[in-house]
Amino acid sequence: MMTCEYNLYDPSWCPGCGNYMIRKALKQALEELEIPPHMAVVVTGIGQAAKMPHYIGANGFNGLHGRALPPAIGIKLSNKELTVIAESGDGDTYGEGGNHFIHTIRRNVNIAHFVHDNQIYGLTKGQGSPTTAMGQVTTLQYDGVKVEPVKPLALSLTMGAGFVARGFSGDIPQLVELMKEAIQYRGYAHLDIFQPCVVWNKVNTFQWYKDRVYKLPEDYDYTDFNAAYQKSLEFGDKIPTGILYKVEKEIYEDRFQFIKDGPPLVDAQLDPMDAEKLLKDFY
Amino acid sequence: MDYTILIGGAAGQGIETVVLLLEKTIKRSGYNVFTYKNYMSMVRGGHNFMQVRFSDRPVTTYSTKVDMIFAMTSETVDFHMGNLKKDGIVILDEELHKDRDFMHLPLQSIAKDIGNQKVVPTIGFGVIGKYFGLDPEIAKDALGETFKDKVLQMNIEALNKGYELTQTEFLLEKKKDDKIIINGNQALALGAIAAGVKYYCGYPMTPSTSVMSYISAKSKEMGIVVDQIEDEVGALNMALGASYAGTRAMTGSSGGGFALMVEALSLAGILEQPVVVVNAQRPGPATGLSTRTEQADLRFVIHAGHGEFPKMVITLRNPEDAFYQTARAFNIAEKYQIPVVIMTEEYLTDYMMTVEPFDFSRVEINRNFSWELDDTNERYKRYKYTETGVSPRLIPGKLKGVEILVDSHEHNEYGNIDESIETRNSMMKKRMKKLEGLKEELMEPEQLGAENPEILLVGFGATHGALLDAVTRLNEEGLGVGALVYGDIWPFPTKLINKLGKDAKKIITVEQNMTGQLESLILEKTRLEIFDRILKYDGRAINGDEIISGLKSILEG
Numbered sequence: 001m002m003t004c005e006y007n008l009y010d011p012s013w014c015p016g017c018g019n020y021m022i023r024k025a026l027k028q029a030l031e032e033l034e035i036p037p038h039m040a041v042v043v044t045g046i047g048q049a050a051k052m053p054h055y056i057g058a059n060g061f062n063g064l065h066g067r068a069l070p071p072a073i074g075i076k077l078s079n080k081e082l083t084v085i086a087e088s089g090d091g092d093t094y095g096e097g098g099n100h101f102i103h104t105i106r107r108n109v110n111i112a113h114f115v116h117d118n119q120i121y122g123l124t125k126g127q128g129s130p131t132t133a134m135g136q137v138t139t140l141q142y143d144g145v146k147v148e149p150v151k152p153l154a155l156s157l158t159m160g161a162g163f164v165a166r167g168f169s170g171d172i173p174q175l176v177e178l179m180k181e182a183i184q185y186r187g188y189a190h191l192d193i194f195q196p197c198v199v200w201n202k203v204n205t206f207q208w209y210k211d212r213v214y215k216l217p218e219d220y221d222y223t224d225f226n227a228a229y230q231k232s233l234e235f236g237d238k239i240p241t242g243i244l245y246k247v248e249k250e251i252y253e254d255r256f257q258f259i260k261d262g263p264p265l266v267d268a269q270l271d272p273m274d275a276e277k278l279l280k281d282f283y
Numbered sequence: 284m285d286y287t288i289l290i291g292g293a294a295g296q297g298i299e300t301v302v303l304l305l306e307k308t309i310k311r312s313g314y315n316v317f318t319y320k321n322y323m324s325m326v327r328g329g330h331n332f333m334q335v336r337f338s339d340r341p342v343t344t345y346s347t348k349v350d351m352i353f354a355m356t357s358e359t360v361d362f363h364m365g366n367l368k369k370d371g372i373v374i375l376d377e378e379l380h381k382d383r384d385f386m387h388l389p390l391q392s393i394a395k396d397i398g399n400q401k402v403v404p405t406i407g408f409g410v411i412g413k414y415f416g417l418d419p420e421i422a423k424d425a426l427g428e429t430f431k432d433k434v435l436q437m438n439i440e441a442l443n444k445g446y447e448l449t450q451t452e453f454l455l456e457k458k459k460d461d462k463i464i465i466n467g468n469q470a471l472a473l474g475a476i477a478a479g480v481k482y483y484c485g486y487p488m489t490p491s492t493s494v495m496s497y498i499s500a501k502s503k504e505m506g507i508v509v510d511q512i513e514d515e516v517g518a519l520n521m522a523l524g525a526s527y528a529g530t531r532a533m534t535g536s537s538g539g540g541f542a543l544m545v546e547a548l549s550l551a552g553i554l555e556q557p558v559v560v561v562n563a564q565r566p567g568p569a570t571g572l573s574t575r576t577e578q579a580d581l582r583f584v585i586h587a588g589h590g591e592f593p594k595m596v597i598t599l600r601n602p603e604d605a606f607y608q609t610a611r612a613f614n615i616a617e618k619y620q621i622p623v624v625i626m627t628e629e630y631l632t633d634y635m636m637t638v639e640p641f642d643f644s645r646v647e648i649n650r651n652f653s654w655e656l657d658d659t660n661e662r663y664k665r666y667k668y669t670e671t672g673v674s675p676r677l678i679p680g681k682l683k684g685v686e687i688l689v690d691s692h693e694h695n696e697y698g699n700i701d702e703s704i705e706t707r708n709s710m711m712k713k714r715m716k717k718l719e720g721l722k723e724e725l726m727e728p729e730q731l732g733a734e735n736p737e738i739l740l741v742g743f744g745a746t747h748g749a750l751l752d753a754v755t756r757l758n759e760e761g762l763g764v765g766a767l768v769y770g771d772i773w774p775f776p777t778k779l780i781n782k783l784g785k786d787a788k789k790i791i792t793v794e795q796n797m798t799g800q801l802e803s804l805i806l807e808k809t810r811l812e813i814f815d816r817i818l819k820y821d822g823r824a825i826n827g828d829e830i831i832s833g834l835k836s837i838l839e840g
Contacts, residue, residue: 003684009699039680043524046691053688054699059679060688061527062698063520064550070517071524075679077508078482078528082680103513258506266529266678268506270479272610272646278473278501279640282463283311 004034007057018169018195018206019049022116023056025172026085029179030058040083043072045097047089047123049116066096069104072111079264080110080253083183090117094130094150105159105188109252112182112189115152118197119204126200136203153232153244156190157225162249163189164228166241168213169196170206174241181243187251194239209239216242223247284339286453287346288411289363291332292355294325297404300429301353302333304408306464307425308417309337310637313458317748318635319345319824324489324573330358339458343601343636343748347828351414353407354379374410376403386449393444399434402441409445416454419446463640467631467745470602470641471561472497474609475533476505477646480559482525482532484510484518488540489573490629491563495535515540519547519560526556527689529652529678531613535561535625538580539569545587548622552592554689555666555674555714557616557623559609564628566822575822576629578744579796582803584624585773591711593619593718596773598626600729600747602638604770605631610646615724617651619717620673626772628795630824631745652676656685664696665689668709672716718774727779728767732758736765739787740817740834741780743769743801745824746793752827753834764834766793769801775808789814791837793830796820 006027013019030040040058044050046065053060059082061071072086093101093115104113121127126139131152135144156164163185167175175193182189194213196206220242221227228245254260290301302318310316317336323329334345348368354360354375360383367373373385381387388410394403405426412422422442430438465473472494475483483498485491499509508525512518518534525532536544541562551558562584566577578598585596595615599605605627612623653675656663663685667674674696679687688698693710695701729747732754742750747768757764765787767780784790790813792802797820802813817833819825 012700036683037686038683041528041679051700054690057686059686060690060698061524062688062690062692063523063554064546064691067516067520067547067550070512070520071527074482074484074521074524074526074532075528077510078525078530078532079678079680082528099513100517103517256508257503259508262506265481265506265508268479268481268530270531270648270650272477272479272643272648275473275477275505276643278476278505279463279643282465282469282640283460 004031004036006030006037009055009057011051011055013048014199016198017048018118018197019116021169021172022114022175022193022195023052025175025179026114027056028176029183032176033180033183035083039081040085041075043075043084043086044068045088045092047092049087049089050092052087066092067100068092069097069100069113073104073107073109076109076111077253077259077265079266080259081264084111085114085183086111087114088116089122090115090119090131091121091129094152102159105156105161105190107252108162108187108249110186110188112179112185113191114179114182115192116195117152117192118195118201120197120201122197122200133203139200151233151235152192153190154229157229157232157245161190161245162187162247163243164232164245165189165191165243166194167191168194168209168241170210171241174215178243185246187249212237212239213241214238216240216244285336285342286338286351287334287336287349288351288353289332289334289349289366290353291330291359291363293328294322294331295327296355297401298331298333298355301404301408302335303429304405304422304425305335305411306635307428308412308422309335309455310462310464311421311460312417312455313460314339314455315342315462315637316464316635317342317345320633321823322574330356330362332359332363344752344827345824347826351411353411355403374407388448394441397437397440397444399437402437405438405441406445409442410448412442413446413449414452416451418457461640462637464635464637465602466633466635467599467602467605467627468493468563469497470605471599471609471625471627473641474606475559476501476507477643478610478613479531479648480507480533480613481530482508482522483534484512484521485534485536486512486515486518486540488537490565490632491535491537491540491561493632494561494563515543516547519544519558520550522558523547523551523554523556526558527679533559533561535563537563537565538567538583541580541584541587548594549588549590549592550691551622552588552590552594552714553691555620556689557620559612559616559623559625561625561627563632564626566820572822574629576824577795577820577822578628578746579800579820580626581743581772581796581800584626587624592714593621593721594773595621595623595721595771596626597623598744598770598772599631600744600768600770601631602636603641606641607645608770614647614649615721618649618673619721620676621717626744628745652678654681656682662697663687665698666694666696666710666713668696668713671720672713673720722774725774725776726771727776728769730765730767730779730783732765733763734765735786736763736783737788738764738834739783739790740764740766740793740830741790741801741805742766742793743772746795749825749827749830750793753830756827757831757834775804777808780805780811781809784809784811791834792816793825794818795825
């Protein structure tokens with residue numbers, strides 16, 4: 001039997017931080033899917049959420065702020081046998097990394113993307129993030145945020161993502177299921193996860209989320225794009241969680257015949273003489 | 284013998300077609316060819332020109348004076364008459380510059396009879412072919428590789444008409460042809476493919492784009508992922524991900540795009556992730572002169588990246604260098620787990636030159652990573668302290684129970700964030716220690732001309748061909764001049780320049796930038812004095828003639 005237990009290491013997160021719950025769900029999801037730790041890679045940018053690779057015993061690539069997705073794609077295309085999870089915060093993903101986010105969706109590489117969305121910057125101490133509400137006073141926006149928040153799920157939906165979901169760190173059983181679905185989904189899977197920042201966001205508290213989130217009903221049709229779009233905009237007294245949208249799509253890797261049908265790219269035998277034939281064009 | 288034909292006209296008129304046909308035909312007739320390309324950043328219009336130089340001797344630079352001008356516009360004549368040799372000729376349509384004593388030909392009306400104005404360049408090609416006595420069968424084969432079906436038939440007719448329009452004045456006798464003709468970016472791309480690049484991601488930017496497009500054309504055949512990314516920031520980060528997973532990865536751009544990669548270059552430094560990055564220089568600042576040439580990114584590139592970390596910078600001198608040095612760059616990157624930046628220049632990316640066929644058996648592939656743990660009882664340390672500073676590298680997914688963590692923060696041997704004084708100092712020393720090994724790896728600059736010269740010219744990169752031409756001719760004139768041309772440039776090799784420099788009376792630098800960036804590097808790393816400098820920064824490549832005249836005016840004071 002394969003060992004699929006993930007070691008945990010002492011984090012430097014604040015007591016009560018939503019990251020603990022997200023990590024717990026991540027560990028449980030990976031273990032229940034029986035993915036051995038040496039076959040999983042957690043790729044992150046910079047921020048409190050982005051420290052995840054240090055605190056869970058998978059392979060880890062802790063890169064630059066905003067840049068979790070590009071290396072995640074590079075890893076997946078190089079070794080299709082790895083389970084690749086990009087994970088980072090709302091500022092990292094929707095702000096600094098906004099361009100990568102948009103174009104990663106277009107690519108539809110088979111990776112899961114877990115965004116820890118606490119609607120604030122934590123590591124840099126309380127500035128407004130791309131998901132902070134208009135008007136909210138922060139440690140930088142003294143008289144309130146003056147720009148409209150990003151609508152992450154509407155954005156990924158309209159860019160053509162085939163898997164769009166929302167979870168909440170306060171509901172671990174649901175979060176585990178969503179993570180498992182996202183990891184198993186063949187293609188780019190966007191999972192935005194609400195989490196409270198107990199130190200820097202005094203508006204979107206655990207209670208704030210708890211009072212608002214509701215699970216999408218059982219008879220909700222997640223293949224209906226228009227319904228999903230409506231749900232993705234619902235962000236007030238009631239906020240839906242669960243899988244908003246899920247359809248099958250061709251993945252990027254399959255558009256390269258040699259990746260689709262061949263061994264992982266990384267296993268290619270390299271021999272300079274294989275390229276000698278290319279010289280004939282230059283005579 | 285040594286001839287130069289200049290072909291000029293507006294963008295979109297078919298200059299490139301004539302040049303391509305001439306290059307192939309003359310090269311296959313057994314002659315050395317060198318094509319210098321000069322264009323504006325326009326898709327239609329403007330004034331572009333190319334010069335095809337050919338000789339029975341090796342040619343490594345373009346000539347200021349030309350023997351023939353094939354003018355497709357009257358501006359071509361206006362711009363270039365000053366470059367025409369006294370006995371040179373001008374070929375052009377009968378309707379252009381009617382009052383001048385040129386070789387006026389009914390190019391347009393013949394094209395009209397054939398039924399397509401686009402065959403004008405091929406008629407001109409036929410005229411030139413006949414003038415130099417080139418075998419029409421070789422010319423037809425070249426046409427067959429360029430055109431197809433009906434269009435080919437029209438072009439063959441155009442070629443034949445061209446051959447009928449003039450007499451043979453210089454007969455290029457057919458000789459043995461065993462060389463290849465190639466430009467710097469094609470050679471660079473071939474070097475990368477030979478080295479086993481499996482992942483090339485980038486964003487198009489002149490003059491780097493043709494590296495990506497060549498590899499892309501061979502992508503299916505060679506099993507290489509070529510990916511056009513949203514921006515250069517993403518490109519280098521993605522290449523680092525691919526490298527982490529164990530493939531040989533590469534990206535490239537020109538100065539502006541390279542600037543966007545600088546953050547991730549620093550990341551490569553602390554991750555200790557091997558990667559090869561190309562910077563194909565063009566004149567800046569900012570957009571600058573997008574289709575022209577310069578060597579002004581030297582200081583920028585050697586210092587690129589926040590913080591301190593080891594990297595290597597190689598400047599390419601010619602197409603052979605582009606092939607062999609690019610292949611070598613991958614080995615160095617993996618041996619020391621560092622980023623290696625290859626610098627080329629628009630001039631070298633574009634000029635076509637006949638060279639000896641590349642020897643693929645000379646390319647070695649040394650990965651320097653292991654598929655096994657050396658000590659199975661210990662938790663794997665990606666950043667283990669070692670004598671050389673290089674830690675044993677494993678790749679993810681290959682060993683059960685072994686997870687690999689790489690990190691952009693300062694970290695301990697396991698790759699975990701660690702801000703302690705002890706770890707910081709040890710890790711800085713560990714990374715920088717790699718420079719010691721790297722210095723042993725360096726190739727000294729190539730020495731040209733006199734063995735112990737009194738006058739020593741020093742340059743780097745693509746001025747190589749011009750320096751070779753200048754030094755050869757000056758020595759033929761009896762002036763004992765030598766030159767050093769840097770390829771490996773960072774870390775800066777100092778052995779040979781110190782050896783020659785202490786006896787040389789005058790060291791003169793030759794650079795395509797305004798501030799003398801190589802000069803400042805020599806002053807920084809040696810105790811030598813620079814007597815004077817030849818600098819050019821107008822965006823046009825320097826040639827042998829200009830180096831000779833520059834040197835003579837310095838010596839005459």
